[in-house]
Amino acid sequence: MISGSTRLAGTLQEALxxxxxxxxELLDSGRRARTVPLRQPxxxxxxxxxxxxxxxxLVALEDEGVIAVCSARRREGRSSVAAxxxxxxxxxxxxxxxxxxxxxxxxxxxxxxxxxxxSPGLADFLEGRERLRLAAGGPNRQLxxxxxxxxxxxxxxxxxxxxxxxxxPVFRQKFQWVVLDLPPLLGxxxxxxxxxSVDWQVIVGRHRRTMVADLREVAEIIGGQKPCGFLxxxxxxxxxxxxxxxx
Amino acid sequence: xxxxALDVFFQHMLRLVGALVxxxxxxxxxxxxxxxxxxxxxxxxxxxxxxxxxxATDRFTSSDPPAEIEAGILxxxxxTSVFADAVLTRVESGYANASPTDRGSAAAxxxxxxxxxxxxxxxxxxxxxxxxxxxxxxxxxxMIAAFGTEVQAIDANQVSVSQAALxxxxxxxxxxxxxxxxxxxxxxxxxxxxFNDPTYQTLLGQAQSKTDLYLSLQAxxxxxxxxxxxxxxxxxxxxxxxxxxxxxxxxxxxxxxAVKYALYALVGIVAAExxxxxxxxxxxxxxxxxxxxxxxxxxxxxGSVPVLxxxx
Numbered sequence: 001m002i003s004g005s006t007r008l009a010g011t012l013q014e015a016l017x018x019x020x021x022x023x024x025e026l027l028d029s030g031r032r033a034r035t036v037p038l039r040q041p042x043x044x045x046x047x048x049x050x051x052x053x054x055x056x057x058l059v060a061l062e063d064e065g066v067i068a069v070c071s072a073r074r075r076e077g078r079s080s081v082a083a084x085x086x087x088x089x090x091x092x093x094x095x096x097x098x099x100x101x102x103x104x105x106x107x108x109x110x111x112x113x114x115x116x117x118x119s120p121g122l123a124d125f126l127e128g129r130e131r132l133r134l135a136a137g138g139p140n141r142q143l144x145x146x147x148x149x150x151x152x153x154x155x156x157x158x159x160x161x162x163x164x165x166x167x168x169p170v171f172r173q174k175f176q177w178v179v180l181d182l183p184p185l186l187g188x189x190x191x192x193x194x195x196x197s198v199d200w201q202v203i204v205g206r207h208r209r210t211m212v213a214d215l216r217e218v219a220e221i222i223g224g225q226k227p228c229g230f231l232x233x234x235x236x237x238x239x240x241x242x243x244x245x246x247x
Numbered sequence: 248x249x250x251x252a253l254d255v256f257f258q259h260m261l262r263l264v265g266a267l268v269x270x271x272x273x274x275x276x277x278x279x280x281x282x283x284x285x286x287x288x289x290x291x292x293x294x295x296x297x298x299x300x301x302x303a304t305d306r307f308t309s310s311d312p313p314a315e316i317e318a319g320i321l322x323x324x325x326x327t328s329v330f331a332d333a334v335l336t337r338v339e340s341g342y343a344n345a346s347p348t349d350r351g352s353a354a355a356x357x358x359x360x361x362x363x364x365x366x367x368x369x370x371x372x373x374x375x376x377x378x379x380x381x382x383x384x385x386x387x388x389x390m391i392a393a394f395g396t397e398v399q400a401i402d403a404n405q406v407s408v409s410q411a412a413l414x415x416x417x418x419x420x421x422x423x424x425x426x427x428x429x430x431x432x433x434x435x436x437x438x439x440x441x442f443n444d445p446t447y448q449t450l451l452g453q454a455q456s457k458t459d460l461y462l463s464l465q466a467x468x469x470x471x472x473x474x475x476x477x478x479x480x481x482x483x484x485x486x487x488x489x490x491x492x493x494x495x496x497x498x499x500x501x502x503x504x505a506v507k508y509a510l511y512a513l514v515g516i517v518a519a520e521x522x523x524x525x526x527x528x529x530x531x532x533x534x535x536x537x538x539x540x541x542x543x544x545x546x547x548x549x550g551s552v553p554v555l556x557x558x559x
Contacts, residue, residue: 044555054552208534212540229547
């Protein structure tokens with residue numbers, strides 16, 4: 001007997017296969033998963049470059065894995081950082097595919113950032129309403145995105161499916177790098193198991209906005225078992241570069 | 248902490264610098280508006296006399312410029328209550344009968360408002376800040392007069408002390424000389440022939456040297472008496488007023504209330520701003536630098552990204 005979790009993983013595997021490497025039969029039968037074109041996110045080159053440096057500090061010379069981008073609360077620049085990291089990986093560090101997975105169900109922004117329709121997406125697929133829809137773009141179509149979609153059921157079940165039903169390994173098989181854009185950790189405890197199961201964690205905090213106490217709480221929640229780094233966003237400091245270099 | 252303080256400072260830099268400039272300027276403007284004081288000034292010429300009394304004070308042998316010497320003496324005298332009393336007694340008729348408290352406060356007021364400055368090697372100025380020009384002129388005139396009297400008194404005292412000391416030495420030398428001569432005469436009367444007598448020759452030599460000592464002391468005493476007369480005569484040659492006290496047109500110097508209040512405001516605003524930066528850096532619970540997070544949460548800093556500007 002095939003368990004429910006194995007069945008969902010298998011379905012995801014098939015869907016990804018159909019989207020990324022469609023067989024002639026699938027193409028002929030028209031059952032191929034929908035793939036839509038993906039536009040580069042409109043990010044400032046300096047922003048992307050700083051994200052590239054941050055990525056180099058975090059993952060060093062590793063060439064595959066899953067990176068979770070999280071923050072304490074909303075509006076701290078998490079989605080932009082996740083998108084920039086995915087773009088950076090697709091441009092320079094990956095020979096294979098890079099997947100940007102928007103898991104901020106209910107407040108998804110990645111679809112808008114890359115100019116694709118927000119639905120259907122992962123939530124629609126996991127709740128069994130729609131086929132999996134992926135967007136692909138960038139150089140050699142290396143950058144892929146699965147929008148969050150619209151969830152009608154409990155968001156807890158979606159995260160349970162992602163962690164408890166071993167869907168993350170399926171993404172790992174198909175993509176060299178996976179970047180997870182997670183909802184804020186404070187107020188969404190359901191995301192904690194997923195954060196702990198990734199290879200690297202990037203915590204994002206906004207300059208002069210994020211509370212230090214919140215970041216301390218986030219650091220305690222994620223535990224510190226995995227390599228974890230902090231990226232300061234919205235850095236509007238006016239300290240001259242010369243002084244910063246001296247410090 | 249340093250990163251946070253710098254971030255706070257540069258975040259509010261325009262306001263902080265603005266306050267640093269505008270507040271002292273405002274205070275200075277208010278000070279100018281309410282300040283009705285004026286400065287009365289006199290210029291005095293100082294010179295080294297061609298004839299210098301030998302037994303006067305040693306200031307004439309100094310290599311410093313005469314203006315520096317005289318201005319220095321005036322500043323030192325100003326710090327003494329005797330000189331302040333001498334000046335104020337000349338200015339205010341009731342000063343001598345005033346209570347010690349009133350006299351003390353009047354003397355302190357005099358010292359606070361008087362300034363002595365040199366203008367080159369020979370010229371020095373005596374300035375007095377007041378709201379009453381007539382009183383200002385009186386005070387400066389009184390200071391000049393009291394200064395002349397006091398300097399003369401110092402020199403005269405020096406000479407008198409020297410004269411007294413020399414006089415006592417001279418009396419002693421005269422006694423010794425008379426005694427030695429008497430011994431010579433007595434010895435000569437007791438002996439028939441003293442021409443080659445060694446004792447007689449010794450007594451004669453002693454009498455001779457004591458006479459020489461007496462005569463040299465006598466000469467020095469005459470010199471001192473000459474110096475005593477010269478002290479009063481030479482006064483006009485090393486110290487005389489070039490410009491009588493006059494009201495100076497409005498100028499801003501470090502003694503002007505507007506400038507003083509502006510400096511106080513500057514110091515105050517610097518202290519207040521330092522406190523502001525310290526308190527904000529210390530108490531603001533938000534993250535201000537990547538370094539904050541290393542200490543607070545033990546996370547590895549990955550750097551920072553600027554404020555996002557979306558490109559089309």
